[in-house]
Amino acid sequence: MAALPESISQRLVNWARIKSPWITLFNSGACNACDIEVIACLMPRFDIERFGILAKGSPRHADILIVTGHVTLKQASRLRRVWEQIPEPKYVIAMGACGASAGAFHGLYHIMERVEDVIPVDVYAAGCPPRPDEIINAVVTCLNLLKEDQVHGGKEWRQNKSDEMMKPIERKVEM
Amino acid sequence: MPIGPHHPALKEPVNFRVIADGEKIVRLELDLSYNHRGIEKAAEQRDFIRVLPLLERVCGICSHSHSSAFAKGIEEIMQIEIPPRAQYIRTIIAELERMHSHLLWLGVAAHEIGFNTLFMWTWRDRELVQDTLEEMSGNRVHYGMNEVGGVRCDLTPHQVSTALERLPFLEERIYQYVDMVNAQQTLLLRFKGVGKLTREEVLKYGAVGPTARASGVDYDARRDDPYFVYTEVPWNVVTDTNGDVYGRTCVRIGELRESASIVRYCLENLPEGPVRVNAPKIAPEGEIFSRYEAPRGELAHFIRTNGTNKVERVDIRTPTLANWTSVAMCLVDQNLADIPVIVAAIDPCLSCTSRITLISTPGRKPGIVTFDELRKRGQTYCQEQGPP
Amino acid sequence: MTALLTLDYVAEKMKEFGTAEQVRSNRIRIRTTPERVSNAIQKALDSLGCDRLITISTADNGTTFELFYHLIGPHRTVVSIAIEIPRDQPEVISMSGILSPAGIYERQIHDLFGIMFRGHPGLKKIILNEDWPADEFPLRKDWKKNPDTYYGGIKVERT
Numbered sequence: 001m002a003a004l005p006e007s008i009s010q011r012l013v014n015w016a017r018i019k020s021p022w023i024t025l026f027n028s029g030a031c032n033a034c035d036i037e038v039i040a041c042l043m044p045r046f047d048i049e050r051f052g053i054l055a056k057g058s059p060r061h062a063d064i065l066i067v068t069g070h071v072t073l074k075q076a077s078r079l080r081r082v083w084e085q086i087p088e089p090k091y092v093i094a095m096g097a098c099g100a101s102a103g104a105f106h107g108l109y110h111i112m113e114r115v116e117d118v119i120p121v122d123v124y125a126a127g128c129p130p131r132p133d134e135i136i137n138a139v140v141t142c143l144n145l146l147k148e149d150q151v152h153g154g155k156e157w158r159q160n161k162s163d164e165m166m167k168p169i170e171r172k173v174e175m
Numbered sequence: 176m177p178i179g180p181h182h183p184a185l186k187e188p189v190n191f192r193v194i195a196d197g198e199k200i201v202r203l204e205l206d207l208s209y210n211h212r213g214i215e216k217a218a219e220q221r222d223f224i225r226v227l228p229l230l231e232r233v234c235g236i237c238s239h240s241h242s243s244a245f246a247k248g249i250e251e252i253m254q255i256e257i258p259p260r261a262q263y264i265r266t267i268i269a270e271l272e273r274m275h276s277h278l279l280w281l282g283v284a285a286h287e288i289g290f291n292t293l294f295m296w297t298w299r300d301r302e303l304v305q306d307t308l309e310e311m312s313g314n315r316v317h318y319g320m321n322e323v324g325g326v327r328c329d330l331t332p333h334q335v336s337t338a339l340e341r342l343p344f345l346e347e348r349i350y351q352y353v354d355m356v357n358a359q360q361t362l363l364l365r366f367k368g369v370g371k372l373t374r375e376e377v378l379k380y381g382a383v384g385p386t387a388r389a390s391g392v393d394y395d396a397r398r399d400d401p402y403f404v405y406t407e408v409p410w411n412v413v414t415d416t417n418g419d420v421y422g423r424t425c426v427r428i429g430e431l432r433e434s435a436s437i438v439r440y441c442l443e444n445l446p447e448g449p450v451r452v453n454a455p456k457i458a459p460e461g462e463i464f465s466r467y468e469a470p471r472g473e474l475a476h477f478i479r480t481n482g483t484n485k486v487e488r489v490d491i492r493t494p495t496l497a498n499w500t501s502v503a504m505c506l507v508d509q510n511l512a513d514i515p516v517i518v519a520a521i522d523p524c525l526s527c528t529s530r531i532t533l534i535s536t537p538g539r540k541p542g543i544v545t546f547d548e549l550r551k552r553g554q555t556y557c558q559e560q561g562p563p
Numbered sequence: 564m565t566a567l568l569t570l571d572y573v574a575e576k577m578k579e580f581g582t583a584e585q586v587r588s589n590r591i592r593i594r595t596t597p598e599r600v601s602n603a604i605q606k607a608l609d610s611l612g613c614d615r616l617i618t619i620s621t622a623d624n625g626t627t628f629e630l631f632y633h634l635i636g637p638h639r640t641v642v643s644i645a646i647e648i649p650r651d652q653p654e655v656i657s658m659s660g661i662l663s664p665a666g667i668y669e670r671q672i673h674d675l676f677g678i679m680f681r682g683h684p685g686l687k688k689i690i691l692n693e694d695w696p697a698d699e700f701p702l703r704k705d706w707k708k709n710p711d712t713y714y715g716g717i718k719v720e721r722t
Contacts, residue, residue: 029212031232031233031235031238032236033235033316033317034235039298044299073695103232104228108214108216110211110212110691110701129235216701380664394615399639400589400639464620475617477620477631477633492617492620496667496668497618500666500667
């Protein structure tokens with residue numbers, strides 16, 4: 001798909017998005033370890049604010065949503081609503097082992113097991129909890145995806161490629 | 176109004192409904208289901224090696240507390256003694272965890288009143304504690320040091336000496352926080368007289384930890400039910416008589432000083448020897464009530480075993496649950512503006528991402544307010560009121 | 564802080580309620596019946612010197628439910644008052660009138676085990692999702708997740 005000709009204002013907006021994305025954090029029932037690592041990113045030691053990355057409280061101002069935790073049953077609908085409030089283009093980072101596959105909590109009765117069951121995820125950050133360095137790496141990966149998607153005009157090119165990888169996995173859960 | 180901060184600090188999901196009359200609070204109701212995962216049920220299906228990582232992740236800030244309380248309970252049922260070096264290492268990690276938790280709390284409480292400089296300073300100092308923990312255990316949070324029968328890995332002499340080198344800097348910073356708490360007008364204005372609990376109220380509502388010790392109630396599970404090496408190390412219980420948020424701040428800073436001295440003593444007097452014993456795979460039938468002093472208060476694990484390699488029942492009572500009744504009671508008749516400060520003062524260890532809905536006196540429409548706006552509202556309210 | 568309570572002292576004071584045994588150097592357990600438990604707790608608060616409830620623990624041993632009320636005071640001895648409730652009619656009087664912190668623990672136990680506390684001011688759901696089916700109690704030994712039920716408005720299909 002050819003890139004659309006970009007006006008100056010469009011180029012300015014794209015540059016601003018890549019140069020300083022705003023993130024919002026959503027805790028979907030986690031043990032808080034990932035949250036304090038994200039907040040440690042904002043602190044003087046790792047300081048992602050010098051890159052222009054601001055942590056905003058409201059989803060309406062954000063470009064990137066960071067989801068911590070495996071989703072509990074109560075937070076599932078709220079997570080979906082928060083995700084819908086974020087304006088396009090939006091990216092989701094699922095943090096930790098919990099975001100990928102429920103981590104240590106596999107098989108528990110009050111959780112949804114995967115963030116992917118509720119909202120589409122773009123980047124996974126590995127660790128339990130991921131170190132602040134790895135979180136910054138995940139945000140930078142997200143920015144690279146943003147740049148590529150702007151060239152291709154959106155996210156669809158990635159989704160068509162990975163349809164065969166996104167078939168539902170059949171899991172056996174012990175209770 | 177359901178309170179639910181969606182703000183970058185203090186990320187815990189809890190929802191409690193505050194029914195307010197104008198600016199004064201009338202009643203408080205609680206809803207804890209955001210974070211419930213069903214850990215107690217899952218712990219019944221994992222054997223003693225696999226259940227410790229699960230119990231560690233009950234809470235990210237006091238993870239060592241949960242696994243230590245469980246491990247020491249199981250060791251007592253199995254009737255095995257862990258070697259002295261393992262006990263010293265467990266104590267060192269426990270006190271380092273207490274330091275990092277109190278520094279975290281100090282930053283978050285400062286953030287609640289808008290004092291972001293202190294937030295940045297305390298979290299920067301906290302990085303030193305995290306570095307020490309990372310060198311010793313391999314991870315900044317969720318150390319995984321405990322095993323039934325001892326400790327997973329040993330401390331090398333190099334690790335001990337680097338930790339000892341970091342301690343003087345930390346102790347000097349803690350003294351600066353003591354001066355700051357006594358002198359800074361912003362802090363004193365927002366903390367003094369707010370959320371006061373008398374001694375009788377603390378006993379009646381069952382508060383634990385620094386919240387209780389700030390009102391003069393002298394309970395500390397490290398002294399009353401001693402475990403690890405707290406009978407050998409010289410240390411003091413820190414209490415205060417103020418009973419309000421200022422008193423709780425003073426208690427926590429006092430505990431920071433005590434923890435630093437306990438860590439120093441343990442690092443200097445670490446005995447030689449093995450760090451673990453071989454524990455049997457199967458625990459005999461038994462029942463134990465294991466108490467532990469987590470950074471937030473007294474943690475109680477009720478453990479019952481049934482002669483297999485899995486635990487039959489583990490019933491966990493976290494200190495934050497014990498403190499919620501006292502928060503609900505002491506918020507009545509306080510200003511809306513003080514909610515963030517009082518809630519933060521008990522150091523909640525749930526995840527609070529609820530949104531605040533204001534339900535004023537009956538007849539008026541409810542509106543939704545975020546915790547950020549409530550915090551700003553509190554700050555402007557206090558600025559308008561002026562210094563007392 | 565005063566001296567630890569001795570077994571004889573506790574057994575003497577509480578002998579009308581049941582037998583006392585020393586399960587650990589600082590813990591004494593008294594077994595009593597559900598009808599007498601509120602009097603037992605009141606007696607412990609008045610004459611044994613206990614002033615605080617630590618927690619209420621529950622266990623399911625297959626045939627009955629067991630409840631433990633753990634009390635403590637300046638003597639630093641944990642006095643555990645244990646009762647057993649029949650499985651087909653799990654009901655007991657609420658202690659929230661005598662001990663204020665009991666209210667929150669009883670709400671949690673009611674959610675997870677289904678034990679009814681008579682006289683409790685408000686047994687609303689506190690720890691399970693509000694859409695959780697009302698007659699399923701997860702921590703009972705015979706509970707398994709039913710694949711056809713909606714838990715919290717969500718039905719997750721797994722094989």
